[in-house]
Amino acid sequence: xxxxxxxxxxxxxxxxxxxxxxxxxxxxxxxxxxxxxxxxxxxxxxxxxxxxxxxxxxxxxxxxxxxxxxxxxxxxxxxxxxxxxxxxxxxxxxxxxxxxxxxxxxxxxxxxxxxxxxxxxxxxxxxxxxxxxxxxxxxxxxxxxxxxxxxxxxxxxxxxxxxxxxxxxxxxxxxxxxxxxxxxxxxxxxxxxxxxxxxxxxxxxxxxxxxxxxxxxxxxxxxxxxxxxxxxxxxxxxxxxxxxxxxxxxxxxxxxxxxxxxxxxxxxxxxxxxxxxxxxxxxxxxxxxxxxxxxxxxxxxxxxxxxxxxxxxxxxxxxxxxxxxxxxxxxxxxxxxxxxxxxxxxxxxxxxxxxxxxxxxxxxxxxxxxxxxxxxxxx
Amino acid sequence: xxxxxxxxxxxxxxxxxxxxxxxxxxxxxxxxxxxxxxxxxxxxxxxxxxxxxxxxxxxxxxxxxxxxxxxxxxxxxxxxxxxxxxxxxxxxxxxxxxxxxxxxxxxxxxxxxxxxxxxxxxxxxxxxxxxxxxxxxxxxxxxxxxxxxxxxxxxxxxxxxxxxxxxxxxxxxxxxxxxxxxxxxxxxxxxxxxxxxxxxxxxxxxxxxxxxxxxxxxxxxxxxxxxxxxxxxxxxxxxxxxxxxxxxxxxxxxxxxxxxxxxxxxxxxxxxxxxxxxxxxxxxxxxxxxxxxxxxxxxxxxxxxxxxxxxxxxxxxxxxxxxxxxxxxxxxxxxxxxxxxxxxxxxxxxxxxxxxxxxxxxxxxxxxxxxxxxxxxxx
Numbered sequence: 001x002x003x004x005x006x007x008x009x010x011x012x013x014x015x016x017x018x019x020x021x022x023x024x025x026x027x028x029x030x031x032x033x034x035x036x037x038x039x040x041x042x043x044x045x046x047x048x049x050x051x052x053x054x055x056x057x058x059x060x061x062x063x064x065x066x067x068x069x070x071x072x073x074x075x076x077x078x079x080x081x082x083x084x085x086x087x088x089x090x091x092x093x094x095x096x097x098x099x100x101x102x103x104x105x106x107x108x109x110x111x112x113x114x115x116x117x118x119x120x121x122x123x124x125x126x127x128x129x130x131x132x133x134x135x136x137x138x139x140x141x142x143x144x145x146x147x148x149x150x151x152x153x154x155x156x157x158x159x160x161x162x163x164x165x166x167x168x169x170x171x172x173x174x175x176x177x178x179x180x181x182x183x184x185x186x187x188x189x190x191x192x193x194x195x196x197x198x199x200x201x202x203x204x205x206x207x208x209x210x211x212x213x214x215x216x217x218x219x220x221x222x223x224x225x226x227x228x229x230x231x232x233x234x235x236x237x238x239x240x241x242x243x244x245x246x247x248x249x250x251x252x253x254x255x256x257x258x259x260x261x262x263x264x265x266x267x268x269x270x271x272x273x274x275x276x277x278x279x280x281x282x283x284x285x286x287x288x289x290x291x292x293x294x295x296x297x298x299x300x301x302x303x304x305x306x307x308x309x310x311x312x313x314x315x316x317x318x319x320x321x322x323x324x325x326x327x328x329x330x331x332x333x334x335x336x337x338x339x340x341x342x343x344x345x346x347x348x349x350x351x352x353x354x355x356x357x358x359x360x361x362x363x364x365x366x367x368x369x370x371x372x373x374x375x376x377x378x379x
Numbered sequence: 380x381x382x383x384x385x386x387x388x389x390x391x392x393x394x395x396x397x398x399x400x401x402x403x404x405x406x407x408x409x410x411x412x413x414x415x416x417x418x419x420x421x422x423x424x425x426x427x428x429x430x431x432x433x434x435x436x437x438x439x440x441x442x443x444x445x446x447x448x449x450x451x452x453x454x455x456x457x458x459x460x461x462x463x464x465x466x467x468x469x470x471x472x473x474x475x476x477x478x479x480x481x482x483x484x485x486x487x488x489x490x491x492x493x494x495x496x497x498x499x500x501x502x503x504x505x506x507x508x509x510x511x512x513x514x515x516x517x518x519x520x521x522x523x524x525x526x527x528x529x530x531x532x533x534x535x536x537x538x539x540x541x542x543x544x545x546x547x548x549x550x551x552x553x554x555x556x557x558x559x560x561x562x563x564x565x566x567x568x569x570x571x572x573x574x575x576x577x578x579x580x581x582x583x584x585x586x587x588x589x590x591x592x593x594x595x596x597x598x599x600x601x602x603x604x605x606x607x608x609x610x611x612x613x614x615x616x617x618x619x620x621x622x623x624x625x626x627x628x629x630x631x632x633x634x635x636x637x638x639x640x641x642x643x644x645x646x647x648x649x650x651x652x653x654x655x656x657x658x659x660x661x662x663x664x665x666x667x668x669x670x671x672x673x674x675x676x677x678x679x680x681x682x683x684x685x686x687x688x689x690x691x692x693x694x695x696x697x698x699x700x701x702x703x704x705x706x707x708x709x710x711x712x713x714x715x716x717x718x719x720x721x722x723x724x725x726x727x728x729x730x731x732x733x734x735x736x737x738x739x740x741x742x743x744x745x746x747x748x749x750x751x752x753x754x755x756x757x758x
Binding site: 021028187198222249264348379 | 385388391392395396397400403404406407408409410411562564566568570571576577578579580581582592596597598599600601606613616617618619622623626627628643644645646648649650652653656657698699727728729730732733734735736737738739740741742743744746747753754755756757758
């Protein structure tokens with residue numbers, strides 16, 4: 001298996017496949033072609049100066065008579081942690097704030113209305129270590145921690161909704177930790193928070209050492225740019241999680257994640273995209289880049305976790321998707337969404353209408369009983 | 380958009396991409412590589428003589444100490460209707476029986492244990508016409524119709540489980556029609572039947588003109604070669620449908636379908652594969668090939684429905700998949716599955732354990748109430 005040095009699937013296809021066939025390949029792999037966004041050259045210059053990739057695409061929808069196009073630009077940020085993981089905690093956080101501030105400046109120049117950072121973005125992804133200090137020191141209060149205040153400042157300055165996934169310390173309720181996304185309105189007010197509903201217990205990533213399943217259900221946030229929800233990381237493997245956000249009205253579901261090569265790279269293009277199709281909504285899949293720094297772990301057996309493979313992308317309710325960001329570089333993906341496409345695809349496919357949710361509510365309620373006996377036909 | 384003449388995505392990638400990079404492309408697009416099956420040359424010769432494509436792949440699993448490998452070979456059949464749609468009904472059915480008999484002979488030579496045909500395999504896919512006669516004459520009783528008797532003969536002869544999706548006429552209950560799959564045991568006995576749970580109401584494919592949503596729930600069939608279920612066509616868009624078959628114990632879920640280019644081709648590689656990942660099971664996606672014959676429709680507006688794009692494939696619980704069969708040729712895809720992989724992936728990912736089905740049963744039961752008010756946070 002090639003490592004992180006291999007740039008991206010898209011680059012490879014573009015390089016080798018002749019144009020006429022490439023069109024077919026892309027149609028089958030990516031669906032209806034997304035238009036390249038005409039982003040300002042100053043934004044590309046800034047991205048190049050700051051050493052991150054910038055890509056932009058637009059998803060279009062049919063014109064309607066009674067609704068005007070409902071256009072929202074989303075920004076997806078993937079990045080490595082700038083400082084080594086043994087630098088002082090406060091310095092690591094400050095360096096991340098600085099890095100993100102620079103990327104958000106470019107996003108603002110690109111007209112981004114809603115930006116989302118990667119899972120637990122203010123820290124190295126230390127949950128594979130099972131060690132507590134110093135990692136738990138990266139936790140902050142959701143409503144009035146330094147990172148939320150930082151995001152409020154950004155949101156107000158740029159008139160931008162900010163989705164900020166952090167490790168939350170809930171000081172008012174037993175000092176417990178949560179894996180949380182804070183949603184800050186473009187006014188600068190905290191709209192609310194949402195918590196990771198499904199916790200991995202996979203190999204070294206048993207994150208239940210740190211936090212448990214979210215207790216906030218499936219909230220949706222009404223913003224001036226559309227209704228959004230946040231399905232954090234491992235929740236993308238659970239179709240019911242996406243479904244409940246969608247039933248609650250989400251038009252855009254962000255999936256800030258941290259996931260590594262060998263385990264999940266071939267699943268990555270499938271899951272968020274399937275959710276966009278199944279729920280008539282846009283999904284935004286965000287993954288980290290970079291090696292899991294060896295200094296994260298004091299246990300020798302834990303030193304080689306591989307690399308986060310980036311490849312952040314946006315998928316649309318018609319099954320189309322953008323190319324992915326790089327597998328190894330920091331990046332900002334800008335996608336212009338016409339949210340009218342959600343209801344249009346809903347009206348084409350009708351999955352909510354044909355979903356038979358009453359039946360499934362009944363069947364699931366039965367299935368969770370310890371003495372449930374499934375229907376198995378035998379000879 | 381190129382038409383049906385474009386053979387397959389895989390052929391194109393193989394042709395243009397250099398070997399070292401092709402390995403990476405395949406890893407990202409198809410997951411862990413499937414081994415090519417060493418099928419008998421006589422089978423390839425017969426397939427060539429009968430003018431259908433034959434491909435075979437094996438999915439492997441780790442060795443276990445207490446369980447021996449649980450190997451099952453499945454066969455997926457995709458085919459066009461041999462006679463024109465204005466030929467007499469009985470002749471069309473006889474020609475299809477003959478065609479399938481020849482393909483099943485080859486499957487038997489390849490050691491197939493469970494074979495599944497395409498949706499409503501004994502007839503042209505006429506549900507887009509909205510006309511009744513002669514199409515409804517293709518309907519048969521599930522338990523003792525001529526096609527079921529034909530399948531019983533094949534099953535017994537070849538010691539093979541046969542999954543036979545037909546248009547069912549239920550003469551004992553109001554003479555209604557159903558979209559049904561009959562499962563015949565390798566002994567020749569009818570194991571039972573299952574009905575399509577979700578009915579498309581999409582454009583010209585409003586099949587509720589002919590039959591309604593299935594009333595048999597989510598039965599699973601215990602065969603000597605593993606526990607199987609059948610999610611017919613449009614049910615693949617509904618993650619809950621896959622989930623309930625899986626909760627009921629299915630290790631292999633067949634998805635016999637009939638779906639056309641412009642509408643769904645970019646969704647096709649995503650949905651059944653996502654279901655294999657999300658449910659720790661194998662999924663077998665089967666689509667027709669061939670043009671929707673113009674003579675199907677008396678209405679001019681309905682003459683051009685496009686073509687069924689084949690591309691049948693098998694996906695595994697680790698997210699890997701086989702290449703697809705051709706987009707335009709009849710074909711038999713043989714896949715050797717080690718069913719131990721299901722529990723192994725279950726133990727890696729734990730989605731059933733982390734699925735929180737109690738919560739979703741409650742949330743869904745609330746959500747279906749007409750006065751349900753979703754959690755939407757506003758400023």
